[in-house]
Amino acid sequence: MSKEFATRAENYSEWYNHIVTKADLAEHAAVKGCMVIKPYGYSIWEKMQQALDQMFKDTGHENAYFPLLIPKSFFSKEASHVEGFAKECAVVTHYRLKNGPDGTVIVDEEAKLAEELIIRPTSETIIWNTYKGWIQSYRDLPLLINQWANVVRWEMRTRLFLRTAEFLWQEGHTAHATSQEAIEETERMLGVYADFAENWMAVPVIKGKKTANERFAGALDTYCIEAMMQDGKALQAGTSHFLGQNFAKAFDVKFTSKEGKQDYVWATSWGVSTRLMGALVMAHSDDQGLVLPPKLAPFQVVIVPIYKTEEDLLKINAKVEEIRKSLISKGIRVKYDNRDTQRPGWKFAEYEFKGVPLRIAIGPKDMENGTVEVARRDTREKEVLQMVDLDNKIEHLLSQIQDNLFQKALSFRDQNIRRVDTYDEFKKTLNENPGFILAHWDGTAETEQKIKEETKATIRCIPLQAEERDVKPGICIYSGKPSERRVLFSLAY
């Protein structure tokens, strides 16, 4: 393990890169901008998927799968949608290779596709093209579908998990009979994301609505959850879009209502991606490495034996087997590492770096005293516990760690949300105390754009839940014009 490990204060982005690569979450692939998600990292992603998938099912959704390749013509059907994605699409133009003159493989120019195919940057078009055949009557509605998939967006500047050319995500695509119902769905799924972020990832989020500038291409409204990273920057952790009838019109998806009238259906789409992995790392980890919330940790407890003789080890093995069984019966994920090839201290450091929430060490002294040493990753505290009732104690500790991580992140965030009333103050705050800023804005795209150009800060969202004092009228920090309420500004990932 690297001992020349950058701290957050020294170099935040280097620190992030080191955690991701050295904790075995992911590494760069041979393809530019793409990553290999390694087993340890993928295991965390699987935990996320499982939790989210259950939440989607619990809210009535079903999974399906749509193609990776989308006919180019589909993209031109919704004007703002094309515009939003045109610059970052990978295009498939041929379907065959052949041997070149010098023995290399070349594209067979004769095998040109009649219509080029786009590797999906998102699936609205292919899905709505399909929905046309599925929806005729109000009885077919609502249609509540989710898909787990990969998408490709040809990014100019990439970072592991935060922005890669290919990433994994889920995209929900629903169709409804009324606008009202679709808006409710949009809000419901935003709620699911917030719930997941806070209760599984232990990352507090602010729910809000995007301004027109930041809205998804093709949406009437985009809702989001915004999380604060330890450097004070915002990370959009999930989005939920109310698409109105834009895609229904573009793909001619109509239904007959109870009253026998024809109308276009109302749509939503919503998604979270492997970017959540980046959020997870940047929300909790410290200068000793990764810190994982118990609910998403591939293993929640690691047990390390300490012994001199083979005889000691055998005794410990037997004892640990009891402990392991009792923990497993509580649904706790346990790893027992009794490899003789690494020493205890090495293992301690290793599992700390990988963010395992709890470590149990058990040696001859413990065997004599009926105790174990338990170390928490979040606080780095150690205590000696009686083995009696250990499973309950561990279960309790894990839930404490989960809570503690959330509380820590929450108080960090709240300490770094500031209200400012002048542009000078705004710039000064961005400079000296990076974090979220609640400030008045006149509601125009021009002002938003100007502020962005001059300070790099953007309006992350118009919070859905705000304190009384933040929804009172005021004066725009930039233009001096009247403002209805404060909105949330920040530098962002």
Next chain:
RNA sequence: CGGGGUGUAGCGUAGCCCGGUUAGCGCGCCAGCAUGGGGUGCUGGAGGUCGGAGGUUCGAAUCCUCUCACCCCGACCA
């Protein structure tokens, strides 16, 4: 995609400006012995042709050209 930087063994690096012995070091790896409650010590050993291609030269990690990847800044974006 524009500007700047980096690329030497699995990782971290020295050497490069001022071309010239088998490219050095630390960690890790392998073997043995000792050790064993926070990255164990000693001894011995293996591993790199210097991101890739081309060029200059008697000779290139070192100079030149092109290219690829990564990092930082900018534009764009989840």
